[in-house]
Amino acid sequence: MKIIHTIAELRAWRKTVGTVAFVPTMGSLHAGHMSLIHAAKAAAEHTVVSIFVNRLQFGQGEDFDRYPRTLENDAALIAEQGGVDVIFAPDEKELYPNVIQQYQVTPPAIAEELCGAFRPGHFRGVATVVTKLFNIVEADIACFGKKDFQQLFVIQSMVKDLNMNIQILPVDTGRAEDGLALSSRNAFLTADQRNEAPRLYHHLSRMKAAIEAGDRDYSKLAVQAVTDLRVRGWHDIDYVDTRNAETLKAASNTDHKLVILIAARIGSTRLIDNIEVNLD
Ligand code: PAF
Numbered sequence: 001m002k003i004i005h006t007i008a009e010l011r012a013w014r015k016t017v018g019t020v021a022f023v024p025t026m027g028s029l030h031a032g033h034m035s036l037i038h039a040a041k042a043a044a045e046h047t048v049v050s051i052f053v054n055r056l057q058f059g060q061g062e063d064f065d066r067y068p069r070t071l072e073n074d075a076a077l078i079a080e081q082g083g084v085d086v087i088f089a090p091d092e093k094e095l096y097p098n099v100i101q102q103y104q105v106t107p108p109a110i111a112e113e114l115c116g117a118f119r120p121g122h123f124r125g126v127a128t129v130v131t132k133l134f135n136i137v138e139a140d141i142a143c144f145g146k147k148d149f150q151q152l153f154v155i156q157s158m159v160k161d162l163n164m165n166i167q168i169l170p171v172d173t174g175r176a177e178d179g180l181a182l183s184s185r186n187a188f189l190t191a192d193q194r195n196e197a198p199r200l201y202h203h204l205s206r207m208k209a210a211i212e213a214g215d216r217d218y219s220k221l222a223v224q225a226v227t228d229l230r231v232r233g234w235h236d237i238d239y240v241d242t243r244n245a246e247t248l249k250a251a252s253n254t255d256h257k258l259v260i261l262i263a264a265r266i267g268s269t270r271l272i273d274n275i276e277v278n279l280d
Helices: 007-013 033-043 069-081 120-136 149-161 184-188 192-194 199-212 218-230
Strands: 001-002 021-023 044-052 086-088 141-145 169-172 235-244 258-267 269-278
Touching: 001 007, 001 269, 007 120, 021 033, 021 120, 033 044, 033 069, 033 141, 033 169, 044 069, 044 192, 069 086, 086 120, 120 149, 141 149, 149 169, 149 258, 184 269, 199 218, 199 235, 199 258, 199 269, 218 235
Parallel strands: 001 086, 021 044, 021 141, 044 086, 141 169
Antiparallel strands: 235 258, 258 269
């Protein structure tokens, strides 16, 4: 396994190999990333994992500075799993040689809803860095986790809209035994917060069961979840929202493919999760 830090070296390597599956990450890898890597290894002859904490997708006052940077650990974890050809770990100057990235990819208005409403510019930062990485790695396939459902939606629609020559492979959310979605931000939780954190998934599961049983009063179900979360010390509950899973627009009573999404803070940590509901 090579660790490559420059675009030139990555491009030189890329010219020498066949099909490539790509897993873009911001590092601080956990078992959730390992399932993305596992899916990538099965999808192409070679696998590239990028590790880059992308300043452009963090808003002011967000956790860019405290975001864990653990390249050595990450490389050891990847080596242990085996089968990855390249870790691409550019520094900021390599990816953003201009102080301001002059050309940026602006996603459509749906990216200003849900997480986008609370993190202005976030998905433009994601779409821009992912486009740059796609242009550098020139992979055949890229794997994205369903935990970041709106991010996956933005990337899929960007690839389609801009005719990018890459296939997006969605990968199911990895979960701890108690249901908590695996996330690098879980590392910030205290022991008590960690015990409480699976409640997001419990509420999603309860809402899904209610909808499957015929309850289509999405707002009432959301209010019930929000009320309970508040009582239990959650705050800044950004949204509990049921959407059409294919368009991410507000769900109607006749939609069959739904996704329930949630974002809330416990202590100083913002967690997100979602669950799909298929009524076919
Ligand atoms: O999901 C992430 O870790 C990041 O948003 C990504 C896709 C690596 C872009 O920085």
